[in-house]
Amino acid sequence: MTTATTTRRGLFVAPFDALADPRVVGDLAAEAEAAGWDGFFVWDHLQYGDRVSEIADPWTCCAAVAMRTERLLFGPMVTPLARRRPQVLARQASSLAVLSGGRFVLGLGLGDDWVGEFSAFGDEPDPRTRGRMLDEGxxxxxxxxxxxxxxxxxxxHVARGVRFRPAPVVPIWLAGRFGNRPPLRRAARHDGFFVIGLDGPDDLDAVTADLAEHDPAPxxxxxxxxxxxxxxxxWTGRGASWVLTRIGPFDLDLAAVRRIVAAGP
Incomplete structure (x- = not known):
């Protein structure tokens, strides 16, 4: 398998509670860029249980990141495509790619209904059905x-005889839990795999071996x-091209977050 060879470092930020303000997220992204981080990715949730009371919209946060930075890659990590209309998402993604000069990455996945992310709003709760919606979407x-x-x-989904422009390059990374093979196969057809739930760096050997069977693109x-x-x-040098540091989801303290960001990768 041919993958990106340099391990880059990013932040994986839950825009919750103390960070549930796109202006704060934009500030943090600017601080991250100054501290030498390579990427800044925000969680996409509508709710996250009783321990989280405030949540910011990830798309507004992404626009703030685009405007406050010049080098960082960024994007939602990850958006459940089954609750989105692909045509609206395509417009949002291409606009953020243009706004940022080509630094936007679109993270997509199945999503999880453990706190009613789908069922509370009348969206599809069945993961198998969402999987089919994800593939078609x-x-x-x-x-x-x-x-x-x-x-x-x-x-x-329906899209009858349509063409969207502009059409900037938008890399798509698919997320999935370690050991779950359908998300890995799905990811191998796109631009990246955000693998969740690894117990240790040795698990990366299994991931890269499984990916090699599906011949992902260079x-x-x-x-x-x-x-x-x-x-x-x-984790570096073990097959991961990106290693993200998780910020959140619970009991976020802005001063503590700023210390992690300022420390750099």
């Missing part, structure tokens, strides 16, 4: 982002996230 989304004509009538990204107290050196 990806086909429509990639077609629209390509700038080519799209003519699709499916079980979940430059394919393998992305992991760690707690701030985990040593990223244990």
């Amino acid at each position: 990806l086909d429509v989304l990639r077609g629209l982002l390509s700038g080519e004509a799209v003519d699709h009538v499916g079980d979940h 430059g394919f990204e393998v992305v992991v996230d760690l707690r701030p107290d985990q040593d990223p050196r244990d």
Whole structure:
């Protein structure tokens, strides 16, 4: 398998409570860029249980990051495509790519209904059905982002004879839990795999071996996230092209977050 060879470091930020203000998120992204981080990715949730009371919209946060930085890669990590309309998402993604000069990454996944992210709003709660919606939505989304004509009538989405411009490059990373093979296979057809739930760096060997069976494209990204107290050196050189430091989700203190950001990668 050919993957990106340099391990880059980013932040994986929950815009919750003390960080539930896009202006604060924009400030943190500017501070992260100054401290030498390579990426800044925000969680996409509508609710997160009783311990989180305030949540910011990730798309507004992404616009703030785009305007406050010049070098960082950024994006939502991850957006459940099954609760989105691919045509609206395509417009948002392409606009953020243009706004940032090509630094936007679109993280997508199945999503989880453990706190009613779907069922509380009348969205599809069944993960198998959401998986089919995700696959079909990806086909429509990639077609629209390509700038080519799209003519699709499916079980979940319709796009009849449409073409979207502008069509900047928008990398798509798919998320999935370690050991769950369908998300890995899905990710291998796109630009990266954000693998969740690794027990240790040795698990990366299994991930990269499984990915190699599906022959992802050159430059394919393998992305992991760690707690701030985990040593990223244990993970670099083990097949991960991105190692993210997780900020959140609970009991966020802005001063403590700023110290992590200022410390750099």
